[in-house]
Amino acid sequence: EVQLVESGGGLVQPGGSLKLSCAASGFTFSGSAMHWVRQASGKGLEWVGRIRSKANNYATAYAASVEGRFTISRDDSKNTAYLQMNSLKTEDTAMYYCAGLREDYWGQGSLVTVSS
């Protein structure tokens, strides 16, 4: 059974940092690109970024809204992807999903709240 389990969400002050983790199981994680998608409460889906596999040089891509503040990484030995979020803003408050979009694998989401 495929599972993606996000963790690391919580409350952080504006300007702060947070790192989300996405633990994968049930599929060949090392061969899959991993994406992060977020959704503010009552709003639509927003693609945040992705990291490709080692075979594709771990290439990353980001939405303009997070470029330069967020960094996606992965540790294939741990079957885990990460989303490092720096210089957080109130508008980054959202549920963050990790996903293998090619395969349509999704986690349950991790809630990030940026508030003073």
Next chain:
Amino acid sequence: DIQMTQSPSSLSASVGDRVTITCRASQGVRNDLGWYQQKPGKAPERLIYGASNLQSGVPSRFSGSGSGTEFTLTISSLQPEDFATYYCLQYNSYPQTFGQGTKVEIK
């Protein structure tokens, strides 16, 4: 960035109705488009990939069509479990972009 414009933003329909949702891309995305269904409190689930290919396990009442800049998701006979929000996603170029969503409500 490619903008995806979905219409309508919401609709009310009855069980058994035929429902059509449209997604328009600001520039051509070939057929690199998926359709997703999301229910409250749940992660999205893909219905269609490659604009017209039915995801495994998805009922055949769902269909997708289009290419380039105009795409359509059709539900041929709306069922109670289909009341949800639907999104298109273009994956032709980065950043990938979602449409703003269409909420399908019970009439």
